[in-house]
Amino acid sequence: MKSGDGVSKGLVVCEEALQRLLDGKPFVPEHVGLDLSKLTASIVSLEAGFDRGYLKKSRKAHLPIIAKIEAFRAEANKMPGSSSGESIKRLKNRLVLLEKELAMVSLQRDRVLTQNLQLWARVRELEQAGRQKTSQQVHRLPRS
Known part of the structure; x- marks a missing residue:
């Protein structure tokens, strides 16, 4: 082409x-x-x-x-003298990018942890409700 x-x-x-x-x-x-x-x-x-x-x-x-x-x-x-200055500048730029990436990944991690905790709490609620329902059904059984 x-x-x-x-x-x-x-x-x-x-x-x-x-x-x-x-x-x-x-x-x-x-x-x-x-x-x-x-x-x-x-x-x-x-x-x-x-x-x-x-x-x-x-x-x-x-x-x-x-x-x-x-x-x-x-x-x-x-040019070793000028490249060291440029190297420092490039490293600073890379550091800024890595810090931004770290902040983004940390935010994502925190969201996932929050969701997991919410799901865990909901599972506990449902398990407890299931246990209560089962115990109520056991009490209502007619005795023969």
């Missing part, structure tokens, strides 16, 4: 994914705070919504984006 300029839609999606990673705004939660010195073609493929092996050096059309990925990774490895 190719767009009007001869570039496949998959490569366009990968280019967009690479840009999101470089901007620090990935869609995949595991890529938030990614150290660009660890950027790989498989990470870009996953960010684009494909499997790890989508981008391959054996495909001529993929060579330009793979070269970009390797260039960005090499550049990130050259």
Whole structure:
């Protein structure tokens, strides 16, 4: 599937994914705070919504984006001073996302616990009502 300029839609999606990673705004939660010195073609493929092996050096059309990925990774490895500041920023962003996720999961847990307690109380009420009904029926039986 190719767009009007001869570039496949998959490569366009990968280019967009690479840009999101470089901007620090990935869609995949595991890529938030990614150290660009660890950027790989498989990470870009996953960010684009494909499997790890989508981008391959054996495909001529993929060579330009793979070269970009390797260039960005090499550049990130050259600048240790600036990457530590960026690393801290990415880690803070990741921390914020994890805190939000924790709050959401805690809220869900509390709701489920509340529901379970309500169900448990209702079961006890029904069991007690069942016992009372059974004992009333036993008392009403005629003696022979």
